[in-house]
Amino acid sequence: MTRIGECIYCGKRPPDVELQDEHPVPFGLNGNIVVEQASCGDCAKITGRFEGTLQRDMLWPLRTLLEMKTRRKKDRPNTLPLSFTLPDGSEVEHQVPIDEYALLITLPELDRPTFFDNLPPSKNGKVRFHWLGQIGNVNAVLAKYGAVGVKWPAKMRPDSYARLIAKVAHSGAAHLGYYGQFVPVLTPLILGAEKDPWHWVGGEHAKIRKPPTPDLHIVDVKWQKIRGKEYLVAAVWLFANLGAPVHYAVVGPHARA
Numbered sequence: 001m002t003r004i005g006e007c008i009y010c011g012k013r014p015p016d017v018e019l020q021d022e023h024p025v026p027f028g029l030n031g032n033i034v035v036e037q038a039s040c041g042d043c044a045k046i047t048g049r050f051e052g053t054l055q056r057d058m059l060w061p062l063r064t065l066l067e068m069k070t071r072r073k074k075d076r077p078n079t080l081p082l083s084f085t086l087p088d089g090s091e092v093e094h095q096v097p098i099d100e101y102a103l104l105i106t107l108p109e110l111d112r113p114t115f116f117d118n119l120p121p122s123k124n125g126k127v128r129f130h131w132l133g134q135i136g137n138v139n140a141v142l143a144k145y146g147a148v149g150v151k152w153p154a155k156m157r158p159d160s161y162a163r164l165i166a167k168v169a170h171s172g173a174a175h176l177g178y179y180g181q182f183v184p185v186l187t188p189l190i191l192g193a194e195k196d197p198w199h200w201v202g203g204e205h206a207k208i209r210k211p212p213t214p215d216l217h218i219v220d221v222k223w224q225k226i227r228g229k230e231y232l233v234a235a236v237w238l239f240a241n242l243g244a245p246v247h248y249a250v251v252g253p254h255a256r257a
């Protein structure tokens with residue numbers, strides 16, 4: 001465990017603030033690494049809000065089916081909704097028992113951070129879905145409900161997703177012992193003050209599919225020379241065990257520069 005002693009997001013220290021431990025990957029996604037004494041209450045509230053949005057809106061069918069942690073047991077349902085398209089074109093929603101449920105697993109695939117290639121801000125098209133396979137059997141569920149199509153209740157939250165990648169990168173770098181060696185650039189995005197999430201955060205150009213690993217999530221950092229200057233760059237690989245796309249975030253330039 002790494003112990004920091006100041007808020008890694010706003011820099012405040014005791015006795016001005018009370019510090020709490022920080023999970024770089026949220027507890028709700030089974031994140032098991034902890035940075036001790038690394039977040040103040042105000043910043044924890046801000047990060048907790050977009051993490052909650054993601055876990056409720058975008059990731060909850062996946063989390064439920066993978067039986068991920070929840071602080072409140074009642075949040076884990078026995079059924080999940082599916083909205084079916086019937087042969088006559090009408091739509092109907094059913095609550096489907098978890099053990100009969102089927103889900104196409106898609107996770108976001110991102111373009112490279114625009115900073116890497118010195119590109120102007122990009123508005124759209126940063127997030128695509130990357131199909132990873134299915135849990136259960138979608139065709140069997142369609143047959144059972146006499147449907148020709150199905151929609152899942154998950155909602156894409158690209159901005160919250162970018163903030164999560166930024167938060168995992170920044171706090172992951174702190175966990176790996178780099179706090180103080182870089183000038184932070186991700187904190188405005190993490191705290192909600194940055195309008196362009198894709199400057200420092202993104203994915204890979206080529207659609208390289210990395211094979212699944214035994215680890216659920218992998219966070220790694222390394223120094224990288226970009227246009228002649230050293231930057232700490234984090235690779236954030238959430239759901240590595242499912243073979244999800246790898247994301248990158250520039251954590252910041254070297255502090256000595």
Ligand SMILES: [Zn+2]
Nearest residue numbers: 007010040043
């Ligand atoms: Zn703070």
